[in-house]
Amino acid sequence: MKNPVVLIGIGEMGAVFARGLLRIGYPVVPVTRTTDIDRQAQEWPHPEMVLIAVAEKDVQSALSSLPDAWRDRVALLQNELLPRDWQAHALKHPTIISVWFEKKKGQDVKVLIPSPVHGPKAGILKQALDALDIPCRRLESEQELLHELILKNVYILTTNIAGLVTGGSVSELWSHHESLAREVADEIMDIQEWLTGVTLNREGMIRDMLVAFAGDPDHQCMGRSAPARLQRALEIADKAGLTVRKIREIQSGLS
Numbered sequence: 734m735k736n737p738v739v740l741i742g743i744g745e746m747g748a749v750f751a752r753g754l755l756r757i758g759y760p761v762v763p764v765t766r767t768t769d770i771d772r773q774a775q776e777w778p779h780p781e782m783v784l785i786a787v788a789e790k791d792v793q794s795a796l797s798s799l800p801d802a803w804r805d806r807v808a809l810l811q812n813e814l815l816p817r818d819w820q821a822h823a824l825k826h827p828t829i830i831s832v833w834f835e836k837k838k839g840q841d842v843k844v845l846i847p848s849p850v851h852g853p854k855a856g857i858l859k860q861a862l863d864a865l866d867i868p869c870r871r872l873e874s875e876q877e878l879l880h881e882l883i884l885k886n887v888y889i890l891t892t893n894i895a896g897l898v899t900g901g902s903v904s905e906l907w908s909h910h911e912s913l914a915r916e917v918a919d920e921i922m923d924i925q926e927w928l929t930g931v932t933l934n935r936e937g938m939i940r941d942m943l944v945a946f947a948g949d950p951d952h953q954c955m956g957r958s959a960p961a962r963l964q965r966a967l968e969i970a971d972k973a974g975l976t977v978r979k980i981r982e983i984q985s986g987l988s
Contacts, residue, residue, distance in 0.1 A: 736781035737762045738857075739773070739803065741795055745836040746810065747786030753861030774800035782828070782854045784808045790961070796822040808854050812889055813962070815882055815928055816875075828852030831881045833945065834867055835952075842867060845948035851878040883925045883933065888942050891918040893962045896954025898983055904950035907943065916979040918942065924966060927973040960987070 737760040740747055751761045762777055764770055783803040787795045789811040796819065799807070808828035809819065819827050830850040835843045847868035850858050855871050862869040872878050892903055895917045899910050906914050922933050946952075963984060970977040 735759050736779060737777060739764060739777060739780045739783040740786060741770075741783065742786035742788075742791075744786065744788070745838060746832065747784075749834075749836050749842060749865065749867075750784060750786060750810070750858070750861060753863075753865045753867075754857075756864040757857075757860045759857070759861075770798060771800055774802050778802045780806060782806050782808050782857060784810070784858075786810055789813045792818065793821075796824070806854065808852065808858060813886055813965070815886070815925075816879065817928060826853060828854040828858065829878055829882070830855075830858050830869075831878075831885045833885070833948070835949075843949065844868060845945050845952065849878070849881045851875065879929065879931065883922075883929065883931075884938060884941050884945075886925055887918055887921050887938055888945050890921045890924075890962055890966055891942065892952075892954040893956060893959035894921070894966065894980060894983060897959055897963065897987060900955060901953070902950060903946045903952045903954055906954050907946055913979070915939070917983075920970075920975070920977040920980050921966065923975050923977065924969050924973065927975065928969065963987075 735758050738754050739762045740751055741764040743763050743765055754761055759781060762773065762780065764773060780803065783806050785792065785795050785807060792811045804824060807824055810830045810832050814829065829852055830848055833845045833848045844867060847870045848862065849870050849872050851872040859869045859871055872881065891914060892906060895906055895910065895914050898913065899906055918939060919935065922935055922938060926933055966980060967984060
């Protein structure tokens with residue numbers, strides 16, 4: 734029998750990965766909010782992988798409480814994820830997947846574009862998604878991974894924050910409010926550059942974002958997390974000393 738995969742977080746997204754892992758023969762050990770995680774680590778000291786599938790707001794807490802025995806086999810799938818998030822916990826080579834499919838309660842999985850994955854356990858995650866006919870592609874370098882993580886952040890934050898003004902779908906955002914979308918995206922890229930220390934090809938990032946728009950033109954801009962994402966973006970901008978005029982204007986309009 735294959736070594737088990739520990740799954741921290743059993744929400745909609747965690748359940749998708751659990752199903753795929755089971756299909757390719759990996760037992761799944763669930764960890765919920767009420768689980769004694771240290772006892773689980775004693776019982777399963779050498780899992781094949783520890784997949785952290787909690788919401789982005791809970792990922793720092795999950796990483797802080799991670800037992801030492803599991804630290805060298807972590808995989809992460811959160812939105813708004815960047816290297817600084819795992820480096821803060823001295824994790825050197827986690828497996829990271831940028832998830833480009835949606836799973837809501839009572840609905841089937843909806844794919845936008847193939848989900849890129851990189852790291853020591855990338856092959857397992859790709860096999861698990863392949864077993865569910867969810868497209869996934871392996872990346873060759875950490876540089877590619879960083880690009881993909883920034884792209885996902887630009888997509889999510891631009892659509893969510895602009896969507897607080899426009900509502901509607903991503904295709905409607907671009908066809909009717911391109912100027913607004915570009916302004917917000919540009920300020921989000923200011924934030925991403927400050928967080929990562931890289932200089933972005935901004936038009937290239939916009940082109941890649943539009944590929945994701947085309948993958949699901951009817952994808953709604955504004956989810957339940959949009960106000961919290963706006964607030965987090967502003968907190969980072971304040972720390973960085975960034976103007977982000979348009980994002981602040983959007984916040985003022987909501988007050």
